[in-house]
Amino acid sequence: MNIVSLSAGCCLFATGPLTEPVGVVHYLIVGAILFTAGVVCMALKRNALGVLMGIELVLNGANLNFVAFSSPYLRGAGSATLGLDGQVIALFVILLAAAEAAVALAITLNFYNNHSTVDIDRADDLKG
Amino acid sequence: MGNESMISLSGMVMAPVLAAGLPLAAINWHSVLFLLFASLASIFAVGVVLADNVVRMALYLVFSLAATAGLFFLAGAEFIGAMQLMIYVGGTLVLLVFGVMLTAQAPFVSIKPSAADRALAGLAGSSLLVVLLAAALSVDSWQRPGLSEVTAPTATPLGMALLGMRVDGPAAGAATGAVANGYLLPFEIVSIHLLVVLVGAAYLARAKRRRTPRPIDAAASAVSVVEGSTRVELPAALPPRSGSASALVSGGSK
Numbered sequence: 001m002n003i004v005s006l007s008a009g010c011c012l013f014a015t016g017p018l019t020e021p022v023g024v025v026h027y028l029i030v031g032a033i034l035f036t037a038g039v040v041c042m043a044l045k046r047n048a049l050g051v052l053m054g055i056e057l058v059l060n061g062a063n064l065n066f067v068a069f070s071s072p073y074l075r076g077a078g079s080a081t082l083g084l085d086g087q088v089i090a091l092f093v094i095l096l097a098a099a100e101a102a103v104a105l106a107i108t109l110n111f112y113n114n115h116s117t118v119d120i121d122r123a124d125d126l127k128g
Numbered sequence: 129m130g131n132e133s134m135i136s137l138s139g140m141v142m143a144p145v146l147a148a149g150l151p152l153a154a155i156n157w158h159s160v161l162f163l164l165f166a167s168l169a170s171i172f173a174v175g176v177v178l179a180d181n182v183v184r185m186a187l188y189l190v191f192s193l194a195a196t197a198g199l200f201f202l203a204g205a206e207f208i209g210a211m212q213l214m215i216y217v218g219g220t221l222v223l224l225v226f227g228v229m230l231t232a233q234a235p236f237v238s239i240k241p242s243a244a245d246r247a248l249a250g251l252a253g254s255s256l257l258v259v260l261l262a263a264a265l266s267v268d269s270w271q272r273p274g275l276s277e278v279t280a281p282t283a284t285p286l287g288m289a290l291l292g293m294r295v296d297g298p299a300a301g302a303a304t305g306a307v308a309n310g311y312l313l314p315f316e317i318v319s320i321h322l323l324v325v326l327v328g329a330a331y332l333a334r335a336k337r338r339r340t341p342r343p344i345d346a347a348a349s350a351v352s353v354v355e356g357s358t359r360v361e362l363p364a365a366l367p368p369r370s371g372s373a374s375a376l377v378s379g380g381s382k
Contacts, residue, residue: 049186
């Protein structure tokens, strides 16, 4: 792993401040931060709704990467992009996330009705 | 936590501009807006992780997703940005906030994870972030700066693609005469999927029975259950405090 490019990528704005147009790598960095925050949120939270919020963050990080790779504005001249495919996939991800949130919220409310709690550490009825 | 980071963020954005004395014409405002929205999205995403109160987590998630919609607009995907605002921020998060409000009883508003869990999650999360950043920065063609010109709007090609016709790119097939593949079948599958999922969610979340029934209902159900099995066990099966209520119900039914 080349540390030089990593530090250069992180300090791209600090060295050449705000005059360079942004590229794909900046979107990828933001997407990586969102994805990591979502994964940590899913693993750490004990509230079932907190886990759902972590899933939303993960899906948004992935969506950001799809949109960044599909954008001809970000890839620069002469680079191949995903074109419209990336945006269509992002649109489907948004719709399926809405469906997933509805079902997961219904399951959470069912669990709350039956157990009077939303603490997922108490959801151990199926342990063998 | 939010206020200090926001102040330091705005200082961080404005300080190099003022210190370097850049002429305003040299500043790429696309990059400035990107930096603003990217900082907002990242800071509020980290805020979702760090907050223990579930209501604050929902609020930070709203801000993070709205800033992500701003990033979509900046990438030239204005239709996706609008859908992000309408479906995610306007629909999914309202659903989540309803869930928060329905379950936010006093002991569940903030369920704190243990310190060992926090340390482990911090370690795993930082290592995952290092891996992802290394992967993102390892390809040279991704490091190139983008163009500085505005692209065409994408709402019309997107709608045509969802109807099964491609009017963009090499898949349009204008030269070869080939039939371009659109997204009509995934569009239909997603629509049926949404219908099934929403009906199923409404079925799952319907109100079935109360957790603590009213005394008159409990007494009535107890009487009906006991009458269904054996009448002999009637005095022993009933709880003592609902005896008068069951007498009231049975008296009223005569």
